[in-house]
Amino acid sequence: MTLTDIEIAQAAELKPIQEIAQKVKLDSDDLELYGKYKAKIDFTTTKRLAGQxxxxxxxxxxxxxxxxxxxxxxxxxxxxxxxxxxxxxTMIALREPSLGPTMGVKGGACGGGYAQVIPMEDINLHFTGDMHAITTANNALSAFIDNHLFQGNLLQIDSRRVIWKRVVDLNDRALRHVTIGLGGPMQGVPREDGFDITVASEIMAILCLATSLTDLKKRLARIVIGYTFQKHPVTVADLKVEGALTLLLKDALKPNLVQSIEHTPALVHGGPFANIAHGCNSVLATQTAMKLADYTVTEAGFGADLGAEKFLDIKVPQLEKAPDAIVVVATIRALKMHGGISKDQLSTENVEAVKVGFSNLQKHIENMQSYGLPVVVAINEFSSDTKNETQLVKELCRKLGVEAALTAVWEKGSNGGVELANAVLMAIESSSEGFQPLYNAEETSIEEKVTKIVQQIYGGSRVLFSKKALTQLKTFKTYGWEKLPVCMAKTQYSLSDDPSLLGRPTDFDVTIREFVPKLGAGFIVALTGDVMTMPGLPKSPAALNMDVDAEGKVSGLF
Incomplete structure (x- = not known):
């Protein structure tokens, strides 16, 4: 009988976290323990490592x-x-899972099979409390805003132009649009409000881009919460609460240390979505891993059109280090779907569908190569894959100057990843053009940045801006915000803004319906299509399969 991911994780031997830390020359003084198998790395340690x-x-x-x-x-x-x-x-640097997708569709986000980070139950649920701290800080700011309105509104904030939303780390569509302050004069000022999911919060993005407590406080102070009656922006600094928010986040900023099933040290920290935020784990965790290890393996959310583009154009300038190699993951099954085959037909050999679907992989390879970085493809194996199908993908990749390695880490752990590891090591040692960003944020307008992403990364024809978006662009230019990078909020399922267009669509337009300034994070969010910042639950959420017995043993988490 095939074991589930959680059964494999529960059967794995967990080593004390101090022993894992010793692998990268950290001792007990560098750690703040959260039980036997989790720890945070102290700020004094991250500061000490900075010069390495x-x-x-x-x-x-x-x-x-x-x-x-x-x-x-x-x-x-x-x-x-x-x-x-x-x-x-080697060290791993990953994002923390959100309870939204964990309880909704995915049912967990710690890897799978014999390639997992553990303790997966803790990581997938409350972990070290980072998500709760971010949620609390976000909602504390909302409370401060509404209290300011109630207590006389000295800043003359227009309640109709408050853009700061409350958050909760769950999928809850009923909270997308709410009205608050009802019930009479003592219950606050009535106004329209809404909730985002915590991982879409600007505070999540700020935590993941901050390099220190001082930097965190400065970024929090820059958050724009809304506008005055005179249409001037109001910031957290105007409310004078950046110190309180930093206090709520001081422990959450420290990277979390755990381990893989094979005891590779892993920093799991921060968790912004890639379709509505920038989709990368924290700069502080990635920096720390790079100082401690000779090789750091990190990931960016969803496809390379979202997470990787944002990693390279938003995170790299803060990290001050570009990747030495990029791995693009694909499966034969997924390529068949991009080639037009339905899910129930994926187990049947179909070389032609793989060839058609390869167009999606090809676009992502070309995009990553355009940054001047070496690329390797990982063909994540399934039992239904055939030799003809995998050989075709390898041949097509080779024509693009890219090595494709069969990868069976779900089934075999590290033994199933040696071919990929050797290919990556060779790619790192190969000559490359050197990192070339997609745009210079300081020298290009927001319209130009959006157009470059749509045309060069997505392969689209035109960008259409709504009337509201065009008005916002004029306002942003007035305040000097046009020099910030752009974070595209787009469906993850397609290169376009239409989730039904699979493969490599061409001759399509992308519509920007609205912009959201995220000055604390240091980027402007461009909302496309009907992408939601608060997801909903499916008809049969993953939570229906979850349970815990009388001894506390968890089941159904994945």
């Missing part, structure tokens, strides 16, 4: 996701374990 030389950085991304599955996090963890098995001093 960086190791190599490997970014794992993927094709556009499909219901067939790609296994990006699984490959990330398996690749790191494989590098460790080859004698390389």
């Amino acid at each position: 030389k960086n190791g190599k950085l490997i970014l794992v991304t993927a094709i556009n996701p499909t219901p067939a599955g790609e296994g990006k996090s699984t490959v990330t963890i398996g690749l790191a374990d494989a590098l460790s098995s080859l004698g390389k001093k």
Whole structure:
């Protein structure tokens, strides 16, 4: 009988976290323990490491996701374990799972099979409380805003132009649009409000881009919460609450140390979505891993058109280090879906569908190569894959100058990732053009940045701006915000803003319906199509399969 992911994780041997820390020369004084198997790394340690030389950085991304599955996090963890098995001093740097997708569709986000980070139950649920701290800080700011309105509104905030929303780390469509302050004069000022999911919060993005407590406080102070009656922006600094918000987040900013099933040290920290935020784990965790290890393997959310583009254009300038190699994950099954085959037909050999669907993988390879970085493809194996199908993908990749490695880490752990690890090591040592960003944020307008992303990364024809978006662009230019990078909020399922257009669509337009300034994070969010910042639950959420017995043993988490 095939074991489930949670059964494999529960059967794994967990080593004390101090023993895992020793692998990268950390001792007990560097750690703040959260039980036996989790710890946070102290600020004094991250400061001490700052002057050390960086190791190599490997970014794992993927094709556009499909219901067939790609296994990006699984490959990330398996690749790191494989590098460790080859004698390389390696660390993993991942995002924290959100309870929204955990209880909704995915049912967990710690990798899978024999390539997991553990304790997966803790990581997938409350972990070290980072998500709760972010939620609390976000909602504290909402409370401060509404209290200011109630107590006389000295800043002359227009309650109709408050853009700051409350958050909760769950999928709850009923909270997308709400009215608050009802019930009479003592209950506050009535106004329209709404909830986002915590991982879409600007505070989540800020936590993941901040490099210190001082930087965190400065970023929080810059948050724009709304506008006055005179249409001037109001910031957290105007409300004078950045100190209180920083206090709520001081422990959440510290990276979390755990381990893989094969005991590779892993920093799991921060969790912004990639379709509505920037989709990368924290700068502080990635920096720390690069100082401690010779090789750091990290990932960016969803396909390379979202997470990887944002990693390279938003995170890299803060990290001050570009990846030394990029791994693009694909499966034969997913390529067939991009080639027009339905999910119930994916187990049947179909070389022609793989060839057609390869167009999606090809676009992502070309995009990553355009940044001047070496690329490797990981073919995440399924039992239904045939030799003809995998050989075709390898041949097509080779024509693009890219090595494709079969990867079976779900089934075999590190042993299934050695071919990929060797391919990545070769790619790192190969000559490359050097990192070339898509745009210079300081020298290009917001319209130009959006157009470059749509035309060069997505392969679209035109960008259409709504009347509201055009008005916002004029306002942003007045305040000097046009120099910020752009974070595209777009469906993850397609290169376009239409989730039904699979493969490599061409001659399509992308509509920007609205912009959201995120000055604390340091970018402007462009909302496309009907992408939601608060997801809903499916008809049969993953939570229906979850349970815990009288001894506290969890089941059905994945």
